[in-house]
Each structure stands twice: as C-alpha cells, then as structure tokens.
Amino acid sequence: MHLEMFLKKIVVWFICFFSMVSCYGDIDFKQIEDYTLTPEIVSPLIYFTVLPNKFFNGANIQQPFIEDIADFRAFEDNTLRGNVVKIVIDVEIKNEFDRSFGAQIDLLNEEGEVTYTINRFAIPANDLNYVHPSEEILIEDNFNVKDATKVRVRVTDSSARAIDVNDTTEFQFKSSLKVFLELGA
Amino acid sequence: MKKIITLLFVFFGIISYSQNKQVLYDFAELPQTLLLNPGAETNYKFHVGVPMLSGLSLEIGSTGFTVSDIFTIDNIPVQDKVTRVLSGLTTKDHIKINTQIEVINAGFRVDKNYFSFGFYEEVDAFSYFPKDPVKLITDGNSAFLNRSFNFSQIVYKVDVLGVLHFGASREINEKLTIGGRFKIYSSAANLESSRNTGTFTTTEGTNNIYNHNLDNVDLNFRTSGIVGDDNEYIDTPETYLGNTFFGSNLGVGLDIGFTYHSSKQLEFTGSIVDFGFVNHKNNVKTATAKGSYVFEGVETTFDENDFTNYWDEFEENFKRQLPSGDNSDSYISWRPTKVNASLKYSYGERRSLECYRNTHKDFYANALGVQLFSVFRPLGPQLALTGFYERAFSKKFHAKFTYTLDEYSFYNIGAGLSAQLGAINLYGMVDNIAQFADIAASNNVSFQVGVNVIFN
Structure with a gap:
C-alpha cells in the first residue's frame, strides 16, 4: 500500500513536474515590440554617357540642353513605400568637355508633376571626378517623394558655344540611391 | 513584422529537437520503446495504449541562443540583445x-513473436x-x-x-531479438527548402556607382498541403487533421532493429x-527562381x-535572365532517418521476472551503459552521446538517469520512471533537468509521458 501511494505520488510528480518545478527567469515577450529593423539599402540608379552629337536634334541643330525621363517604380513596393524614412541620392560625373554643364534631377509623379527636385548644380569643365554632395531627403519633410514614379535628368550647356558634333569627348553620369527603412516601429 | 520576429525567436527558442528520446530508449520494456527499436525485448502477452494518452512527447532545442537571451527583463535594449x-x-x-501524439498503440504476442x-x-x-x-x-x-x-x-x-x-519482433533465441516496422506516412503539410544556390553581391560598378550581382541563383521553396487547388491557402484545421490519415500525399518507411545479449549481463542494441x-x-506549390x-x-x-x-526593359x-515562378510538380521528401545504438552492462541483485506463458526471465537491479543517437539532416548527421544508469527498484518500478552530450548541451541530465x-x-x-531552474535559458528540453495497459 505504501508502495502504491508512493508510485501515485511519483506519477503526479511527473505530470506536474514540467509545469511546477521548471521555472524561468523574468521574461517579457512584449519587448520585441520595441525592436526595429533598420536596413540601409544602396542601389544603382540612373547612368548615361553622352557624346557631343546628343546635343543635336534631328535637324542637326545644337540644343541648349538634353533631357530624358526614366520610370522609377520602386515605391510601388508596399514595404518600401510604407517604411522608408530617408533617401540619399549620390551623383558622380566625369566631364571631358571644355565647358561646364548644369545638371538637374527631378522626381516626378504619375502625372508628370515634380515631387522633389535636386536643384541644378554645375559641373566644371574638364572635371573628371566631380562628386555632388549627397542629397539627403527626409521623408517626413518630403512626403510626396513616395509618389515618385519617374526620374527626369536634364543636362544643360549654358555656354552658348558651338559643339563639334564629331568630337568624342564624353559626359559620363552615374547615380545611386540609398534607402533607409524602419520596419516594426 | 513584429509578429514574425516574435514568432521567429519563440520558434527558435522553444522549438524541439527531433526525437532523441534517450531516456525512453530501451527502458523498462515499455511498448513505446518498440517505436525506437522494433527489435527491443518485450515480455508481455499484449498491451493497449490509452488512446491519445499512451505517448505524448515534445522535444525542444536550439543552438546559438536561448529565449532568455532576448526576452529576459534586464534593462538592456532589445535592439542590442537581438543584434x-x-x-x-x-x-x-x-x-x-518534434512532437508526437500516439492516437492508438497496441500489441499482442504470438509465441515468440510480438x-x-x-x-x-x-x-x-x-x-x-x-x-x-x-x-x-x-x-x-x-555596409x-x-x-x-x-x-x-x-x-x-x-x-x-x-x-x-x-x-x-521475434525472439530468435535467448540472445537475439530482431524486429521491423512498416510505416505508412500521410502528410498533411510539408514546407521545405534545400540545395539552394546563389549569391547577391553589391559591388562598385564601372558604368555606374554600384552594381547588383545575382550569381548562379537556383532557389526552390516547396510546399505541399498548404495551398489548395483554388490557389488559396488551406486554413481549415480539420482539413489538415483529415489529411494525416490516408490523405493524398502518402509515403512509406521502415524501422529495423535488434537486441543482442553477448552474455547475461552485456547487451547490445541497434536500430x-x-x-x-513521402511522395x-x-x-x-513550389516556388522557384533560377539564373x-x-x-x-x-x-x-x-x-x-x-x-x-x-x-519595363529592366x-x-x-x-528573362532570372526567371521565377511556381509549379505543382510532385516531389519526394525523405524522412529524417534516425540511428540508435546502445551498450548496456547489467549488474547487482539478480531477479526473476514472470513473463508470458508462465516463463521467467532473469534481470539485474542495476545497469550502466552508453547510447549513441544520430539523425540525418541536410548539412550532415547530428550526433548525441548518452551515458545512463538504470535501476529496477522492484519488478514494477524502474528508473533511468541519463547524461547526454550533444550540440545543445554538455550537461544534459535526464530522468525517467516507469511504474506498473x-x-x-x-x-x-x-x-535537461539541470536547466529546470530557468527553462528559458535552456537550449534543449524534452519530455515524454504515457499510460498503457499491459498484460503478462
């Protein structure tokens, strides 16, 4: 009888052991609500190399500027659109021309309206390593940026001097985008 | 996102570890030991497990961190702890x-066969x-x-x-018992991904400031039983439960094992x-990307x-260069095969156990031994080495204590009791009794409990 009682106690002990004897320290799973993912993503953006002939239209008349528009649909992604807090645009240019150029970058919405402008900046003549200071865009101050679906680049020759259409000098433009995300905040 | 992260850490923290039931293995001739070694010795006429209660097991393990590493209240910012x-x-x-719930378990003896x-x-x-x-x-x-x-x-x-x-199982002679078990698997859900290749690298570019390079990408994410014919996720628990019994994704498997006594006191087992x-x-629904x-x-x-x-051009x-998509092609999923082996030396008081057909079997009150467990995983086998001491306090009351070395712990102490x-x-x-003072700080915990009806 004593043995049976003892065995019953043992069984009860086993059933309860895991929940009663096992302990854990002070645990708070809600802490994770304070955790925020903050990835920083860099990506190439627009690039091009133009020769002098690009400044001439179909009628072979020299134009004061050239301009192109590229679709930019990154903000259609809900994760990016909903969590981006800052964007940094970097530009590097090699200008082999004997004249300075002005460059301007506009972010456009679907209707073609400007949502953000990187104001025109000058690239000195023969500057082969021009680096434009990083353009930092805080989303909270420029909420419309997230509506951008296109990027417009304009390069302006304000010298009014003639360009040799057959010349092989290059104007090389490179750009990148750095996106700062905060997820989970 | 928070929920995903929470689940990820809780999952990592509490998730159990597949089936090293080192305490249960070869213990007290329990019917459930036959699931770990179909060649295990039994000496009863028949047994019936109490439905749903004859075998409940859960094993949880993680390497590299524990729940408490993240969730302990210690005034350290969770951002720092996660990082x-x-x-x-x-x-x-x-x-x-790994968790198992026995729904039905029964057995009967026919002469020397069980x-x-x-x-x-x-x-x-x-x-x-x-x-x-x-x-x-x-x-x-x-960065x-x-x-x-x-x-x-x-x-x-x-x-x-x-x-x-x-x-x-069949007792070939007094020294050797062999056994086998045929299994029919019925999968309710499977998610797996392995043998993926490819890298993503961002480098300084030539034509632009940076390049993104996706090289030799070959990804596959297989699911079965998760997405229905209507391309919608199956969200009815009864569907999953029903598919565990002769659903449409079936497979077969085999267990084999033996017990061999080189002497009355020395025993080898393997399984x-x-x-x-499972086919x-x-x-x-398999998602792929390659290129x-x-x-x-x-x-x-x-x-x-x-x-x-x-x-659009991009x-x-x-x-074109990195096509992705999904398909419904059938696939084979191998079960994680386990290997068990043990060496046991019995000693001490010699007792006689009444067995089936009024036969008797001698046994010793104490036993010492070692066990080896291995399970095959995608990156190679995982091993666990266990030393154990087994004590028969009486014919009906057995205890076993184990000390296990594995990837989760170097001081894993386990204990088991069987009472008739x-x-x-x-x-x-x-x-892992040593960690009971703070389960959340443990890399591995497990338990098995059950109730059987056994007749000699």
Missing part, C-alpha cells in the same frame, strides 16, 4: 521541434539559421559592399503527418528508424526618337 544574438549565430546553428501496431501524429520542424539572408534583411547591403550574401544557407523543413505502423519518404503530389543577373541601374539614352520604357531583362500498477503502466521522463 548581439544575430551576430553570434552561425550558419550551423539551428532550431528543431506484433504491435498503431497510429500517431507527428510534427517535425527543422531549420538552419540563414545568416546571410537575415543579415541582408536586418542590415541591408549598404557590405563586395560581400556576397549566400542563399544556400536557406535550409528548412517542416512536416505535419500521421503515421500508421505495424511492427513485428534504424524512419528510413522512408507529395497533391496541393503542391544570374547584373543590375547596373537604368541607362538613359537621350534619344528623342526612341521612347524606351526603361523600367523588368523584362530580369525575368496492476495492469496499468505509467511512464514519464524529462530531459
């Missing part, structure tokens, strides 16, 4: 969960830590120019299945469990006569 844990994890770290059969539900999940993909998600690529993020680190497998089994596979052919791609950015041409849609090139109250047999065992 520290993620930094410390390696691609060999993993999480694992036949047993039953049905149990099993959940088995395993995942290595995909360090590079997680790093890319948490930190981005900005890691020229570093390749490797997709081959994505290796995981989750199985939910029912197992119908029938086994037989191979779950050598089998997934219904409600299969290489270099993204330099969008090149504008300033061609007033050519209104190229650069973004997307078309991307899809008339025809009622109760057993229970727990693992």
